[in-house]
Amino acid sequence: MGTVLYRRKGEQFFDSYGDMLAGGKLYYYVANTTTPQDTYSEQTGATSNQNPITLDSSGRLLTPVFLGSNYDYKEVLTDANGVTMPSWPFDDIPKSVTAPASVTGFERLYLPFTQVSSVSIPVTLLVANAGYGYEADATGGNVVFNLPDVTTILAGTGYFVKRVDASVYNVTLAPHGTDPIDGVNASIIVPPGYNGIYLVCDGSAWICYSFHSPHARLAGAKQSVTANGATAINMNLGCHIDMSLTANATLTTTNVPPAGSLGKLTIEITNGGAFNVTSWPGTTVWTGGIVPTITSGSGKKDSVVLTTIDGGTNWRGYLTAQNMS
DSSP states (O other), X not given: OOOEEEEOTTOBOBOTTSOBOTTOEEEEEETTSOOBOOEESSTTSOSBOOSSEEOOTTSBOSSOEEEOSSSOEEEEEEOTTSOBOTTXXXXXXXXXXXXXXXXXXXXXXXXXXXXXXXXXXOEEOOGGGTTOEEEEEOTTSOEEXXXXXXXXXXXXOEEEEEEOOXXXXXXXXXXXXXXXXXXXXXXXXXXXXXXXXXXXXXXXXXXXXXXXXXXGGGTTOEEEEEEEEEEEEEGGGOSEEEEEEEEEEEEEEESOOOTTSOEEEEEEEEESSSOOEEEOSSEEEEGGGOOOOOOOSTTOEEEEEEEESSTTSEEEEEEEEEEEO
């Protein structure tokens, strides 16, 4: 059976207050249904995980989650009492597709990390270092990794880059020449916070696997935004937003994580009067189909969560608190 790694062993989950989700549960279904669907604990698909998968006392996964190739998936995360967490369910998660026969796995990526801080010149990734991991800290400036010619890398190996800062600077992976990354000859950016990217060679192109760790919410990636009229939220500056609403506002986003990785905004809105958010980013679908009206009154606070998995074209909106003083 063909599988694809969706969640790593040891990933940690938190509730809406930032507390560890002890005893939480991950359920997997056929997309857009409530029909349970198996996930697997290893790449061959020979051993099924329990469904639901129960997190440990620190909210961590005790097993990796590999998706099968039968149907797309829906994922639901609940607490130990069965209460669904904000941002879930995730639906239409792509199933595994047949990979080139030369891609044999990713074991070599689990090697000691090389730590790289901000540098004024690119870091050249060597063929001899294929399979290594890198921790990038861009607190003091941009970090650029130059990839080698993809045809010189052994198929099934590659590089893992994890970002460990939440600064305004970029961590960029740049392809060699016309080499494609997921079919496009363009650099990719690792978003701020504890985010990471696997780049795996299939012999002629790079395949990108990205992940977002909940640790990013603890990394200080927070910003203050004054909203009035057209207001853009730059996600490179932080995804926890203290928003002062000083006039009616229309919200957009920039530097959204790429399609295939989770983009999440937690926005606490303090109204400066009788103002409202009249337009939300992209196409935002709200829980229950009801677009929230921001509580009127100076000093009144509302809280919303927005999530996207397609680069910001479509968002899901959750009103998590309202009419707080």
